[in-house]
Amino acid sequence: MSHSIVLGAAGFIGRAAVARLLEQGDSVVAALRPGGENRLDEWLRARAVDRTGLTVVLCDVTATDLGLPADLDTSGIRDVYNCAARFAFGLDEADAYAVNVTGALNVLDWAAALPALRRVVHITGYRVTTEGSGEPRSARGAYEGSKLESDPLLRRRAAERGLPLTITNPSGVLGPGQYIGLASLVEDLWRGRLAAIPGGRETFVPIVDLDYFASFLVGLPSQEDTVGRSFTVLDPRTPVLPDLIRLLAGHMGVRAPRLTIPVGVIERLPRALTGADPETLAFIADDRYDTAAADEVARRTGLTMPRAETVLHEWADHLVASRFGAVEADPTAGFVDGTWVSGDRAHPAYVLLHGLPVDSESWSEVRDALGAPSLVADLPGLGRSAPGDIDDVLPRLMGSVQSRPVLVGHSLGCGPVLKYAAAHPDRIAGVVLVSPAFLQPPAGRLLRSPLAAPALRRMSVEALASRLGIPAGPAVDSAAANLRRPGVAGRTIAALRRAGAPGRRAELAETLARVAVPVRIVVGARDPFPSIAPGEPAVIEDAGHYPQLTHPALVAAEITRLGADRLGAVAR
Known part of the structure; x- marks a missing residue:
């Protein structure tokens, strides 16, 4: 069995390399800085990677002995993967130089003493040399400068010591956890701050998929002719930057800038105006880059590069789900035709609208x-979803559903639930209406104020929670973050006004009377609710208009109570 060591094993690329090595049955030493043990363990567990062959040790590549435990058995280590690096913009020069x-x-010198050494694989960047010339580029910051300086030094040291070194030069590696580089452009696009696309019509910011790169990386030692060579690994089919931004904008349902702005112009403008980090402009x-050598290696190892559009879409889903690294991402969440969804898209027992x-x-x-x-979704034009008719959300959402779920709506979300239930009773098992807005008194004067939307957009998490009468928490955090996006607060106020219109209220009351499947209504005891509702609603004591946030277990119990005997027949 081969034996490998991965340095920087808790990092973005390092942990993917560890996972790939373990998946192919290797025995792996994961060397990482203090504090990285839990991150690596959680990441591997989330992906159900068998950790039987894993040994975790602490290391510090700035030390000549790499700070590894004195009792570490290195006799069987054949392959060394140096994924340890300081990758960030605005780094201190000394910090960047010490690691990169x-x-x-230090890694090369340490590896030279390994009795069973087969290969040292090092990662640098795709812009280390000017295409075709081999001449170093000029650096714009400490990160790029340290990479430019290390490349010739590593090659020289390896040649002097007769070390089997292979260097990989990846472009921007995209996958869960990548929040540096191109991510800042995507965040500006998502938040409506990207007034113009930097560069020109042919600007090329290539990408490569994380899983593909990890597989490429760990496959190098088995190919003898890759010793002493470097490989530029990127997807040449990556759309030029203006098209890439438009592709992401279309996927996320936001507006893409029409204009481009040359880098030279950006450099002459105040950073306070452009928001551009000078290091990113490099x-x-x-x-364009020659990937022929890397493509041949991939062909021999049976690797197929995924479509750039798919990689970009999945990465954008992760960025939005994690709020660009602020929270843990929901791996099931993403955009479907501009609608933000989360959960089981094929066999849900429940479909819930907010x-x-x-x-x-x-x-x-x-x-x-x-x-x-x-299965849940953000209503069209609200939360993270692109604008649209809220009554169209369930026909689109149910297009992929093969089960007969219970539909659950809260307040405004009761409208599309009822409309779908009346039109497609054969597709669902029942309906639960939580605090249905159309059966309650209309909202007050706040909605008629022209300042309603700006006030809602500016609300802090604490102020929003107080206004709703609920404790602050992840749900309010998410709502506040989305309300600050351009247009969302205005569309929220507009949706509330439409929901309070007499015509809409009458329409939904009439639709409720026509629904042929079982219906259960759940309300909070402190939420105004008229006695004209059909049947006796289930009342959640000490709850207001948002019982799903204040009393989730009780609301779940009421939902499961409806048609409990039917759920056994739900197709899975």
């Missing part, structure tokens, strides 16, 4: 308590 230059040389270029001004995160604790597959 001194640390990289990557905004029209250069009210306002919260979003689908407001169902999180109820979903956990239900103990069955569920």
Whole structure:
């Protein structure tokens, strides 16, 4: 069995390399800095990677002995993967040099003493040399400068010591956890701050998929002719930057800038105006790169590069789900034709739609308590979804559903639930209406104020929670973050006004009377509710308009109570 060591094993690329090595049955030493043990363990567990062959040790590549335990058995280590690096913009020069230059040389010197050494694989960047010339580029910051300096030093040291070194030069590696580089452009696009696309029509910022790169990386030692060579690993089919931004904008349902702005112009403008980090501008270029050598290696190992569009879409889903690294991402969440969805898209037992001004995160604790597959969505134009007709959300959402779920709506979300239930009773098992807005008194004067939307957009998490009469928490955090996006607060107020219109209220009351499947209404005891509702509603004591947030277990119990005997027949 081969034996490998991965340095920087808790990092973005390092942990993916560890996972790939373990998946192919290797025995792996994961060397990482203090504090990285839990991150690596959680990451591997989340991906159900068998950790039987894993040994975790602490290391410090800035030390000549790499700070490894004195009793570490290195006799069987054949392959060394140096994934340890300081990758960030705005780094201190000494910090960047210590890891990316001194640390990289230390790894080579340490590896030279390994009795079973087969290969040292080092990672640098795709812009280390000018295409075709082999001449170093000029650096714009400490990170790029340290990489430029280390490349010739590593090659020289390896040649002097007769070490089997292979260097990989990846472009921007995209996958869960990548929040540096291109991510800042995507965040500006998502938040409506990207007024113009940097560069020109042919600007090329190439990408490569994380899983593909990890597989490429770990496959190098088995190919003898890769010793002493470097490989530029990127997807040449990556759209030019203006098209890439438009592709992401279309996927996320936001507006893409029409204008481009040359890097030279950006450099002359005040940073306070552009918001551009000077270090990032080095990557905004029209250069193209020769990937023939890497493509041949991939062909021999049976690797197929995924479509750039798919990689970009999945990465954008992760960025939005994690709020660009602020929270843990929901791996099931993403955009479907501009609608933000989360959960089981094929066999849910429950499909839940939110009210306002919260979003689908407001169902999180109820979903956990239900103990069955569920599916949620942000209503069109609200939360993270692109604008559209809220009554169209369920026909689109149910297009992929093969089960007969219970539909659950809260407040405004009761409308599309009822409309779908009346039109497609054969597709569902029942309906639960939580605090249905159309059966309650219309909202007050706040909605008629022209300042309603700006006030809602500016609300802090604490102020929003106070206004809704609920405790601050993840659901309110999510709602507040989405309300600050351009247009969302205005569309929220507009949706509330439409929901309060007499015509809409009458339409939904009439639709409720026509629904042929079982219906259960759940209300909070402190929420105004008339006695004209059909049947006796289930009342949640000490709850207001948002019982799913204040009493999630009780709401889940009421949902499961409806048609409990039918759920056994739900197709899975």
